[in-house]
Amino acid sequence: MEQVTKFKEMLMKQKAYGYVLNVTGWDSNTEAPRGAFARRAEMLGVISGELFQLQTSKEYQDVVYGLFKKLDKLDDITQRQIKKAKKDLDKMIKIPQDEFIEFNKLINLSQLVWQDAKKNNDYDSFKGNLEKIVEFTKRFIKYFEIDDLPYNILLDEFEEGMSMKEYDAFFNIIKRDLVPFVKEVLNSGKTLNDAFITDTYDAETQKKFADYLIDVVAFNRDNGLMKESVHPFTWNTHSGDVRFTTRYLENYMFSSIFAAIHELGHATYEQQIDPKWDNTNLNGGTSMGIHESQSRFYENIIGRSIEFWEVHYPKLVELFPEQLKEVSLDDFYRGVNKVEASFVRVEADELTYSMHIMLRYEIERMLISDEITVEELPKVWNEKMVEYLGIEPKNDTEGVLQDVHWSYGMIGYFPTYALGSAYAAQFYYTMQKEMNIEELVKGNEIKTINNWLKEKIHNFGSSKTPKELLLEVTGEEFDAKYYVKYLKEKYTKLYL
């Protein structure tokens, strides 16, 4: 079909623009000097503008909407491509361009306002921006003309097919089964020999260990690399070029180790995607939640297991003999899995993590449904912290102001973090039916685990939705019980 060929050609051209913007973004985030940015903004403005023209051109619209009308005549893969292209197009053309520009200006500005507000513990100075962001978001949702509740539309944007119905079910299980368990653990009175955690570990040596981890996870060095940045992240153009960063804090070595393993999870996903998707719009991981399930799987299920450290702790001791000479493997393992009620999400441990997400989900839900106002956020935030973790933030900096997401206009994103952990647990129990993960980790054979994930999940890129993947891989719909089971089994042994 001629239209399909035309669609592919137009997509290919858009991809080339995306490619150079992406490479420039990597440079911006990992090494470009301060002096680069003013001119860079000007130059990228031109290229992004050109890309926007291509993505919204009359010609492209005709092709996409034209094919969308004849969906049933297309093969499955092309159908999924056209659906995705149509969804993206809708979002781009339904918002009036002047409002879109105004919104972009607002969020660019809001990030700076948020930074200052966080630094100065001054929620009032950010409130006005957040109000505007929420207003814009609600207005934009209307333009999409989708017959659903506003927050559902946002949730679906970050995790296809998820709505309040599913998330409510998820968090109700968390609330019912996990919240009491977390309190039990926090009140267990268990003390750890954990002073080593905040000992001093020099960055260069930490780097050697992070480099060692690359091979432990069997990351393909010909198709990627590790670098350093303030906020760890994974970046990729296609399976042949997947990069990730970690960071080295001399007084908190865990940061570099677990950021590296976490990002190696994301990176392994991207490295294992079949290149046949490269020239389609079904390339890359399928969703935020599935991506996060992979990073959490490597970071927590593998990287915080006793078997992992049985094999790799000796290497760490070899690198830091002074700091670790009196730290037993058991001490170390318990340190790695230390549970604490803490204020800041990004520093939260595996067990309490979902409490932080549940709180954000509930707040966003109420905010978008007009049940609470932006004004009331700090109060609601702090009440929920007390409810779920038994602690109350002393200020907004470690409370409602801690995360950057809302200042970027990202509302509906947070829930995918907890979802990822829960997906990971569900995948874990499926895998266990076919292999002994603990034995493989202990035998330093993570490659075998990678292969399984490749075959069942990674290979498919975005050609399957999260829901399809979950059903096909595990034989079930998403079920939070696995997540609760996994956490209870692990932390009962550690704490109770």
Add this chain to the structure above:
Amino acid sequence: MEQVTKFKEMLMKQKAYGYVLNVTGWDSNTEAPRGAFARRAEMLGVISGELFQLQTSKEYQDVVYGLFKKLDKLDDITQRQIKKAKKDLDKMIKIPQDEFIEFNKLINLSQLVWQDAKKNNDYDSFKGNLEKIVEFTKRFIKYFEIDDLPYNILLDEFEEGMSMKEYDAFFNIIKRDLVPFVKEVLNSGKTLNDAFITDTYDAETQKKFADYLIDVVAFNRDNGLMKESVHPFTWNTHSGDVRFTTRYLENYMFSSIFAAIHELGHATYEQQIDPKWDNTNLNGGTSMGIHESQSRFYENIIGRSIEFWEVHYPKLVELFPEQLKEVSLDDFYRGVNKVEASFVRVEADELTYSMHIMLRYEIERMLISDEITVEELPKVWNEKMVEYLGIEPKNDTEGVLQDVHWSYGMIGYFPTYALGSAYAAQFYYTMQKEMNIEELVKGNEIKTINNWLKEKIHNFGSSKTPKELLLEVTGEEFDAKYYVKYLKEKYTKLYL
């Protein structure tokens, strides 16, 4: 004038494309993993194609040729811009597109053929490619319809305003005054305490010294950075983002030091260009020769002076106490300026360097004038090595096959290297009338030298031709006598 505005807008758009290609190039040359390149070639093919369309569009041609016809109605700066744009355009549109594509394929292939030929000392396997490259080059020259000798057209391409007339005068002086002097030095029988040169120096510590040199040269760290690559180079997008690389050979520390200072010369030039040229086509250094004059000035005149090492040798000794404990400052200084008849241009010392270039100039000249054939190159090469340096290459790998340039189709480029050194000497004697360079270097006040160069040379970007610059800065046309004078003064003291 409406046409001028249109020209500027079109140029700005082209620059944005050039910008992202440039950033991607930096990534390719400094860190992209092997797996990146196949897809990268595909994606950049699209973007380069788009840029080519813009650069050769009917609309752009109309504007440029239109304005060229009304040159006298434009201000000086716009005139220079239009002349430059017209020259670039001529080159791009006068060559038939199929031949241009064929030529690009040929040179892509030839680089691989050359690599193998060099590795296997097999000139015959490269000869055919080189013949084709020479044929294409001659044919392309005809398309330009410039009323001049073919080699002059090539020379002008790499150094505006230079022709065989000027280069002949230059190299005649070298031949008359420098060749005998070089022989005298080589036969002086002077022995050096120079075993330290090839001692082992660990890369990490070398890196610390290179980093120290950044501040010695007063490079602006907010507007650039240093990185590592196999072949050192300088890269920039505008004065706010100037980067350079060096390399660390553990058995030849001089490589990292002098590559760093050399590139810092190029980088300082680019950092000191007035940003007002950014959106014109008069940005960046004005020519290969002037650029090389700056790198050679920093590397040789500053970096290989006794005053430089009086201040900075203690730092190096501090970093390498074991290796340098019995090496006096005088030993070190003489080591840095060691003269040897050597086969390989890139390893040649300051004094013998121009011999290598003269040889290449004469060979290219004869080749393009059909006085010799590609077949005869190795023979002619070796004869000239004996004539100028008294040594004969044992094989073509260290003879005619050593340089990559010809396989890239770059004929007429080599002479700018020697020209740069000679320009540097002429600038040096002018500067000495206004300041005492040696005192400044000794006082660690290179910033003052930078300022002079900024005011007289760097600031202007490409808005002045090399000839204009030289005349305005030194009050004279180019004269090789300064170069000979500088070398004779320095090496008489060291060797005779």
